[in-house]
Amino acid sequence: MPPLLRPRDTDALRAELRRVAVEAGVPVLFGGEVAGDALLLSEFVGTRTGLLRGLVVRSRSGLGGASMVAGRPLSVSDYRNASTITHDYDAPVLSEGIRSVLAVPVIVDGVPRAMLYGAYRSGAPFGGRAADLMVDAGRRLVDELRIRDEVDRRLRLREAQQTGTANPETIREVYAGLRSLAARAEGDTGAELQRLADLLSAPQMDAAHLTPREVDVLAQIALGCTNAEAAERLSLKPETVKSYLRSAANKLGTRTRHEAVSRARRARLIP
Structure with missing residues (x-):
């Protein structure tokens, strides 16, 4: 059954990306929702091209796919030469001049629901306050999605009560x-x-x-x-x-x- 009166989850994701952009000064931010084993990139702040828009990232592929599977944030300081990830998405990523990247998964009750990325066009490691703010954004999204899920269940339950099927x-x-x-x-x-x-x-x-x-x-x-x-x-x-x-x-x-x-x-x- 589809959600009842539920706001778009991507709106909450976009708001967190903008918040990190302002508070941490991260120049490139993007992300999207996860369905099954696929992440669809749909939200962007600071990108210069449209090559990342609509990109589907599969689990275990690239930095984001590895982060989804690991269930924790992962980063690389030199994306082009990183040996710890696959390079399925080099063309769109490198077209943005991206070098240092942090991927933060949004895991709700053990299920990946979204992914946040922060990136620099320099080779400096992604850490410190900027990384902390990215992780905090992911946690806020976890809480928000969990609450929305529970409210959806409540609305469906109320509908079931009204029809006598609860x-x-x-x-x-x-x-x-x-x-x-x-x-x-x-x-x-x-x-x-x-x-x-x-x-x-x-x-x-x-x-x-x-x-x-x-x-x-x-x-x-x-x-x-x-x-x-x-x-x-x-x-x-x-x-x-x-x-x-x-x-x-x-x-x-x-x-x-x-x-x-x-x-x-x-x-x-x-x-």
């Missing part, structure tokens, strides 16, 4: 995922994720008043997570998760984690 376990998984993302996100993004999660549950007026973190923990336990697994997903310590779970159980008047989850569901505190 799976309860899917509802719980999406709810827990949204609350986990909301806890890590900042500002308006976190608030919007929390609002979307709340649409999946409508607590009864006389339900026990649980704190947001107690609900977060119960949502993870409802998926069958152990305390350690819930702690990892919520970026908490296992002891902290245990404390929240104990507090929630006391408020709900239950003695076990399973009873707490069951009563929280009946009160529609969690789906």
Whole structure:
């Protein structure tokens, strides 16, 4: 099913390239989305020719392909003479006068989704602040794409609910995922994720008043997570998760984690 009301991911990618251009002063930046084992270059800042536009980079080919497979940033300081990469794309790359290049993969849940490149027309190694800003841009894109994916799942779930085809376990998984993302996100993004999660549950007026973190923990336990697994997903310590779970159980008047989850569901505190 295609994304629902989703902005173009390439717009987010382009914004990160422009940000690096301004903050790091990198003269040549380009990138694109990955589908399967192929990267399509579509976004450019500072290029002089159009030879890179529309280029398809296959996994394991060139610097970008090697970076996709390795799942980490890779660089070369002398592209023309680099012995660590294939040279399938020498003509378009060298036509730009590029010598030093850094490729940063955008990996979401183990799957390559995009690639960012920064390049100099000199032979100086690509490192320092410029490299750090490129890696930071890749991390921001990972977070943004993960949030967009979760929101897409939420919208599809809502559509399924309206047609009566929603799976309860899917509802719980999406709810827990949204609350986990909301806890890590900042500002308006976190608030919007929390609002979307709340649409999946409508607590009864006389339900026990649980704190947001107690609900977060119960949502993870409802998926069958152990305390350690819930702690990892919520970026908490296992002891902290245990404390929240104990507090929630006391408020709900239950003695076990399973009873707490069951009563929280009946009160529609969690789906």
